[in-house]
Amino acid sequence: MGEHLRKDTNSRKADKVMQGDTAESLTPQRRVVLEVIRKSQAHPTASEVFDGARAMLPSISYATVYNSLRFLRDAGLVREITFGNGSSRYDGILERHDHAICEKCGHMVDFSLPETAALKTKAAQKSHFKPLAVHLTLVGLCPDCKTE
Numbered sequence: 455m456g457e458h459l460r461k462d463t464n465s466r467k468a469d470k471v472m473q474g475d476t477a478e479s480l481t482p483q484r485r486v487v488l489e490v491i492r493k494s495q496a497h498p499t500a501s502e503v504f505d506g507a508r509a510m511l512p513s514i515s516y517a518t519v520y521n522s523l524r525f526l527r528d529a530g531l532v533r534e535i536t537f538g539n540g541s542s543r544y545d546g547i548l549e550r551h552d553h554a555i556c557e558k559c560g561h562m563v564d565f566s567l568p569e570t571a572a573l574k575t576k577a578a579q580k581s582h583f584k585p586l587a588v589h590l591t592l593v594g595l596c597p598d599c600k601t602e
């Protein structure tokens with residue numbers, strides 16, 4: 455299960471977007487999509503973002519939400535977490551952090567492990583990549599599911 459890591463060009467693009475009076479420079483649709491992601495701590499999927507956006511803006515279409523997600527991701531305003539099976543979730547927290555995801559119910563939580571950052575050098579040596587970021591995703595069973 456790999457997380458798709460965005461290049462640091464995104465943070466420069468984000469700066470540019472943010473300079474235009476932050477979210478004011480976004481279309482109303484993009485602003486709503488951004489708000490849904492920032493307010494959620496559940497790392498919503500595209501269809502969950504659509505449900506949240508439609509509650510605020512009933513006329514919004516799935517295609518618009520989908521395009522807005524791509525725009526916000528490319529602008530570095532949200533982080534897309536991709537999984538091997540092609541599914542994605544969206545995170546409004548841009549600071550480096552790690553995740554744990556429940557294999558049974560999909561519950562996903564944030565945590566931060568300083569050791570993860572220290573693994574960056576070793577991972578770079580093994581892969582011969584220039585390191586930009588390392589994120590850890592723990593796959594397991596959440597507290598609710600492990601007691602069932």
Ligand code: ZN
Binds near residue numbers: 556558560597598599
């Ligand atoms: Zn669970």
Ligand code: MN
Binds near residue numbers: 545547551553563
């Ligand atoms: Mn997160």
